[in-house]
Amino acid sequence: MEYLWWGLVFLTGACVGSFLNVCIFRIPQGKSVVFPPSHCPSCRQALQSVDLVPVISYIALKGKCRHCGGKISVQYPAVEFIAGILFLLAVLKYGPTLAALRVAILFAVVVAATVIDLRHRIIPDKLNLTGLILGLPFLFESREVLVANSIGFLVGGGVLFLIAVLSRGGMGGGDIKLAAVMGLYLGWKYLLVAVLTAFVAGSAAGLIMLVFKIARLKEPVPFGPYLGLGAVVAALAGDRIILWYMGSFVF
Numbered sequence: 204m205e206y207l208w209w210g211l212v213f214l215t216g217a218c219v220g221s222f223l224n225v226c227i228f229r230i231p232q233g234k235s236v237v238f239p240p241s242h243c244p245s246c247r248q249a250l251q252s253v254d255l256v257p258v259i260s261y262i263a264l265k266g267k268c269r270h271c272g273g274k275i276s277v278q279y280p281a282v283e284f285i286a287g288i289l290f291l292l293a294v295l296k297y298g299p300t301l302a303a304l305r306v307a308i309l310f311a312v313v314v315a316a317t318v319i320d321l322r323h324r325i326i327p328d329k330l331n332l333t334g335l336i337l338g339l340p341f342l343f344e345s346r347e348v349l350v351a352n353s354i355g356f357l358v359g360g361g362v363l364f365l366i367a368v369l370s371r372g373g374m375g376g377g378d379i380k381l382a383a384v385m386g387l388y389l390g391w392k393y394l395l396v397a398v399l400t401a402f403v404a405g406s407a408a409g410l411i412m413l414v415f416k417i418a419r420l421k422e423p424v425p426f427g428p429y430l431g432l433g434a435v436v437a438a439l440a441g442d443r444i445i446l447w448y449m450g451s452f453v454f
Contacts, residue, residue: 209291216290216307217257220283223315227282230315230330231323245273257283278318286314289435296439305341306438309334309388313431316381320427326377334384341388351390359386359394378426385434393441397433405429 261280289310297303312334360383367374386394
């Protein structure tokens with residue numbers, strides 16, 4: 204019975220990931236995520252239920268459209284699988300609670316933001332606004348959440364806005380808004396963990412890319428993926444990181 208429960212949680216996340224693929228493809232183009240129904244990008248044939256089973260359909264169809272044989276991007280099963288795993292981790296961490304649902308929705312937002320930013324170098328306002336709207340009801344989870352997460356929203360947007368001003372445009376508007384949305388879900392303490400993780404990971408990745416000449420010194424690098432990573436780390440291990448910091452540096 205326990206395995207069935209965890210399988211259901213993974214499947215729920217994978218199904219959300221399937222919808223995220225639609226958002227990732229359509230939102231940057233200004234298209235509706237509801238109409239028309241999912242279809243093959245090559246032959247435009249509407250997809251049936253057998254084509255839309257998360258991860259499994261891709262494997263069964265060997266990464267090709269059932270109608271025209273066109274290649275299906277590996278992004279589709281990858282996003283579905285990652286979303287499924289993240290939903291599992293959220294429930295493992297917080298149990299079947301509102302906190303787990305809040306974190307799972309945050310994970311969905313940052314997964315979509317990460318892929319869109321990698322592909323298009325933008326984080327659409329529509330995605331950030333959706334994350335904001337979905338996150339607002341969770342403020343009333345408790346008085347503690349209301350205070351911490353309201354402050355997190357202001358701190359998230361404020362910190363990255365200040366960085367953007369000081370760096371004279373070194374931070375995009377989409378990044379600033381995403382950080383604010385992350386603060387709404389995480390609260391100000393975990394938000395600081397997320398932002399710090401993002402900057403450390405981004406700096407390390409940038410250094411590696413410079414050393415191996417993958418990127419140039421002044422070449423813009425999408426920051427959304429690092430914010431997404433920071434959000435995942437903060438949500439799943441923020442409490443341990445804060446305790447470690449307090450024990451190591453606070454006397």
